[in-house]
Amino acid sequence: MNVQVMWDSLPQYAAGAVTTLQLLVLALAIGLAAALPLAVLRSLPSAWAWRPVWGFTYVIRGTPLLVQLFLLYYGLAQFEVVRASALWPLLKSAWFCAVAAFAINTCAYTTEILHGAIKAVPAGEVEAARALGMGRWQALRRIVLPSALRRCLPAYSNEVVLMLHGTALASVVTLHDLTGVAREVNSVHYLPFEAFITAALCYLLITVVLVGAFQLAERRWLRPFLPRA
Amino acid sequence: MLHGYALSLLEGAALTLSVAFLSLGIALALGLAGAVAKLSRSRIAQGVALAYTTVIRAVPDLVLMLLVFYGGQMAINSLGERLGWAYIDIDPWIAGVLTIGFIFGAYFTEVLRGAFLAVPAGQKEAAIACGFTPGQVLWRIVGPQMLRHALPGLSNNWLVMIKATAIVSVIGLSDLMNRAAQAAGSTREPFLFYGAAALLYLAFTTLSELGFAWLSNRLAIGTKKASL
Numbered sequence: 001m002n003v004q005v006m007w008d009s010l011p012q013y014a015a016g017a018v019t020t021l022q023l024l025v026l027a028l029a030i031g032l033a034a035a036l037p038l039a040v041l042r043s044l045p046s047a048w049a050w051r052p053v054w055g056f057t058y059v060i061r062g063t064p065l066l067v068q069l070f071l072l073y074y075g076l077a078q079f080e081v082v083r084a085s086a087l088w089p090l091l092k093s094a095w096f097c098a099v100a101a102f103a104i105n106t107c108a109y110t111t112e113i114l115h116g117a118i119k120a121v122p123a124g125e126v127e128a129a130r131a132l133g134m135g136r137w138q139a140l141r142r143i144v145l146p147s148a149l150r151r152c153l154p155a156y157s158n159e160v161v162l163m164l165h166g167t168a169l170a171s172v173v174t175l176h177d178l179t180g181v182a183r184e185v186n187s188v189h190y191l192p193f194e195a196f197i198t199a200a201l202c203y204l205l206i207t208v209v210l211v212g213a214f215q216l217a218e219r220r221w222l223r224p225f226l227p228r229a
Numbered sequence: 230m231l232h233g234y235a236l237s238l239l240e241g242a243a244l245t246l247s248v249a250f251l252s253l254g255i256a257l258a259l260g261l262a263g264a265v266a267k268l269s270r271s272r273i274a275q276g277v278a279l280a281y282t283t284v285i286r287a288v289p290d291l292v293l294m295l296l297v298f299y300g301g302q303m304a305i306n307s308l309g310e311r312l313g314w315a316y317i318d319i320d321p322w323i324a325g326v327l328t329i330g331f332i333f334g335a336y337f338t339e340v341l342r343g344a345f346l347a348v349p350a351g352q353k354e355a356a357i358a359c360g361f362t363p364g365q366v367l368w369r370i371v372g373p374q375m376l377r378h379a380l381p382g383l384s385n386n387w388l389v390m391i392k393a394t395a396i397v398s399v400i401g402l403s404d405l406m407n408r409a410a411q412a413a414g415s416t417r418e419p420f421l422f423y424g425a426a427a428l429l430y431l432a433f434t435t436l437s438e439l440g441f442a443w444l445s446n447r448l449a450i451g452t453k454k455a456s457l
Contacts, residue, residue: 062388062434063427064395066406071427074413075420161287168289172399179292192299200288200296207287 006194009185016181017202023095023167023177027102028160034107039114039148040140053111060108065166068105073097073173094173102170106163113159117152118144150221157214161207168203178202231425234412238422241408242429248325248394248404253387255330260337267342278338285335291396293332298324298400325397333390340382345371347378377448384441391433405429 042053060068076082076091090096121144129139171180182199186192231238266278285293302319309317348371356370398406409426413419 059427059431062431064392064406064430066395066398067423067427067430070406070410071420071423075423078418078420165289165291168291169396171291179289179295182292183295186295186299190303192296192303196292196296196300199292200284203289203292204284204287 002189002191002194005185005189005191006198009181009195009198012181012185013178013198013202016176016178016199017206019170019175019180020164020167020177021206023098023102023170023175024160024164026099027106027167028163030099030103031106031110031163034103035110035114036145038107038111039118042111042115043118057108057111060105061112065101065105066169066172069098069101069169069173072101094170094175098167098170098173098175102163102166105166106159109159109162110156113152113155114148116155117148120151121147151225153214153218153222157211157218160210160214164203164206164210231421232412232416232418234408234416234422237408237412238405238425238429241403241405242433244322244403245391245394245405246433248322248329248397248402249391251326252329252333252394253390255326256333256337256386256390259330259334260341263334263338264341264345267338268345282335282338285332290329290332290393291399294325294328294396294400297328297331321397321400321402324400325394325402329390329393329397332393333386336386336389337383340379340386341375343382344375344379348374373448377445377452380441380445380448384437384445387437387441388434391437392430395430 038053038056041049042057044050072091073094082088082091125143125147126139129143130136134142167177168179170177171183174180176184178199182195185198186195189195263278263281266274267282269275298319298321301324302317305317305319309315352370352374353366356366361370394404395406398404398410401407403411405426409422413422416422
């Protein structure tokens with residue numbers, strides 16, 4: 001182990017970690033914001049509402065994230081219309097495409113997680129809300145969603161960790177995230193163990209912090225659903 | 230329609246499937262060993278299995294793959310230098326299969342451990358009381374019942390695994406993704422070829438889900454279904 005090289009390249013790894021976290025936070029925020037209305041549509045009884053959403057999540061969950069990233073970053077450039085459009089400066093940037101691909105991907109998984117949580121809300125709670133005179137929208141906002149958002153915490157924490165691992169693919173489209181930095185350190189010094197183990201330790205640290213944060217969140221918001229001690 | 234690249238894509242798809250199935254075998258073996266270790270009384274075995282599942286599940290698969298591919302290359306050649314071997318190039322196919330198998334072994338460990346715990350202890354005790362040997366207990370009594378509980382987890386992980394094989398293209402294996410990239414480069418129609426690759430992956434996952442639905446029906450023979 002060449003500890004000196006690991007120590008000297010720590011600033012680069014710190015910069016890579018910042019990129020990784022930026023990608024992660026942006027993708028999760030956009031994905032969650034879009035997943036909320038989609039999950040509600042997915043849970044409606046009308047087939048016109050849930051079928052298109054189900055189709056979207058089915059296709060996204062059935063294909064690798066790498067393919068989705070390549071379709072956005074390389075694929076869209078095939079069309080003259082896209083290259084001539086006002087969005088082209090955004091779509092040709094690897095950073096934008098990575099955020100978009102990750103956001104779409106996590107949106108599909110989060111939609112299914114939220115849909116499961118909405119389905120798990122006891123029918124009696126919804127009936128009680130309606131019996132008290134709440135409208136559908138009111139019951140959704142006051143009864144169903146608060147309960148579903150708590151219930152989905154354990155599954156969502158898994159999705160967050162998986163998304164963190166997914167951001168490593170950003171290095172394949174030239175971004176300098178944690179994995180990208182590790183690949184560069186490896187190609188400059190030819191020290192694969194040092195380069196990738198440093199990156200692995202950074203990911204381990206981020207994962208531990210994320211899991212810990214979700215445990216705190218569960219202790220705060222999941223308590224009503226747990227058996228009383 | 231695919232400018233004559235259809236066959237090349239299918240060859241790549243076959244390679245992707247070969248990576249997926251072989252790593253499935255490795256992952257199942259490692260998962261079984263890990264589950265047995267986690268449930269054993271030995272503190273050392275428990276500790277090793279815990280470290281394995283914790284570290285592997287906390288690090289992205291791409292980083293582990295690059296570590297095995299570049300690191301393994303270096304380790305083997307520094308060993309070979311001492312033993313006087315010629316320079317060895319690690320085959321990306323072997324690196325890919327080993328890494329994916331090693332990674333998903335950690336996920337299968339958790340699935341199989343949960344499934345073992347779901348089989349009532351009385352089943353095992355009754356089998357021992359009837360004179361079954363430990364091997365027979367595992368093969369004839371606990372194993373078939375455990376499989377039923379393990380199936381949903383196994384099917385989830387298999388779907389994740391098929392999709393994870395796409396990253397072997399990063400270490401230069403000419404799998405489905407790699408073939409699509411080659412075709413995209415020479416025809417300048419990336420959307421078409423990555424779209425075709427996406428459809429092939431979607432076909433694999435759809436077929437797997439159908440297969441698992443059939444299997445789960447079969448394994449559920451003799452169980453009672455309760456409905457609310």
